[in-house]
Amino acid sequence: MDTKRELVDLLLEDAREDTETMARQLGRSQAEVEEMLDELEAEGSIVGYQAVVDWSKVDEDHVTAEVELNLELDRDTTYAQVARRITKFDEVTALHLVSGDYDFDVTVEAESMRAVSMFVSEQIAPIPEVTQTVTHFVMKTYKNRGLELTDRDDDDRLSVSP
């Protein structure tokens, strides 16, 4: 595996890891790792570093919804143009063009179910190309970005073993 890819793996595991520790793990110098990080950021391969949050423990009112959107495009409008418009809203935390029965899968986050409903009905539904919206409220999150949010295993190994 090339070192840059390994560095990405390390960041996916823990983006807060210090560069000295990562350098030791990769068998490179700290300066080399910092240079690789700069390159990954400059080329847009790494676009940010965020926490994975279990919202049920931080803010009980926080609501996530997955919204299906159907679109009807005219000859002058593209998916990218509509997507650009939707991504600008702070409430939209993810947007994917998907195959299947609908076109866009939009993740909407807000501080209440009413806020999500109002956002979808007042900001998304009126977009001229949007023909239908179906909102699925997330009831509970069990896994997010590769991390299990429940039933985390404790280390129950013996303290010393062969």
Add this chain to the structure above:
Amino acid sequence: MKLSDRAASTPPSGIRRFFELAEEMDDVISLGVGEPDFSAPWKARAAAIHSLERGRTSYTTNRGMYDLRAAISEHVTRYDLDYGPDEEILVTTGASEAVDLALRAVVDPGDTVAIQSPAYISYGPGVRFSGGDPLPVSTRAENDFVLTYDDLERAGAADAEALMICYPNNPTGATATADELAEIATFAREHDLTVLSDEIYAALTYEGEHTSIATLPDMRERTVVFNGFSKAYAMTGLRLGYALGPAEAIDAMNRIHQYTMLSAPTTAQYAALEALRSCDDDVADMRNQYDRRRRFVISRFRDMGLDCFEATGAFYAFPEAPYDDEQFAEDLLHDQGVALVPGRVFGEEGHGHLRVSYATGMTALKEALNRIEAFLDAR
């Protein structure tokens, strides 16, 4: 109650004492654990669950489920090993049972079994349980703990009946190249030794490819290879291993196995079958993580001024202790709450070293090494 001389004369393992010391304390970070910190791949666990749901709780054939033996036969071709599922593979209750069966199958009372040292703690007692006499053969740090022809000659291994080796090695983390194994093979052929080769850490080889001594010229017929699912697939508690060898050796081992274990745990066999079929990516991911931790641990020890050779397999570093290894391990445990295993536990030749397992997450590993550094700085 009268106990047999064999049982009464077997001392408790040196690991046991450190386990008890560590258990008495709170806030211990243990680098003394010889097992993965990962759980078995979920697909393998799911297969075990499904087998139970379907009520597959009967014995299997003594040698193990045929499908599993066939999958093992296919799996080991990646190490250029060629063993047929019908007569040359035996599924056992952990690789430890395979080692025990092989010793009982090849050792007669009074036979000498040469064992590279330092070594996994069970080999010596295993030889004694089979009625034989263990002969430790020192490996040396300057040879990266790889056994040489000279080591064997110097120790008097020419008179032994069998030779036990383990690469990648517990406790040193050493691996052996094909050329290095060729020296050992030459000695074995010249002195007609049976070779018992524990390759349980084969999948955890970080530099180069794992080579089995059984693939060297004329070695297949005098070698029994042990492997299993504990280390590579993080399945220690499922207790599943296997032996590969010539049909007559496997048949002899199976005759003992059928009167003792009867068959390996059925549930574990289903998990193992699924592990071989679909968990290569999980193994690769765990290996990559161990490899990164390995580099981290070795470089930290070297920066602390502790001499540490480049361990290239298993999940152990084997640095030199700054003073008496047992005293150091005990002092460190009491002062900083970090558990390591003194090298002498693995034989006299381990004196002066420490076994440090990096089968522990990076957060704990970093904290443990910071504590070791603080301990050294305060001296």
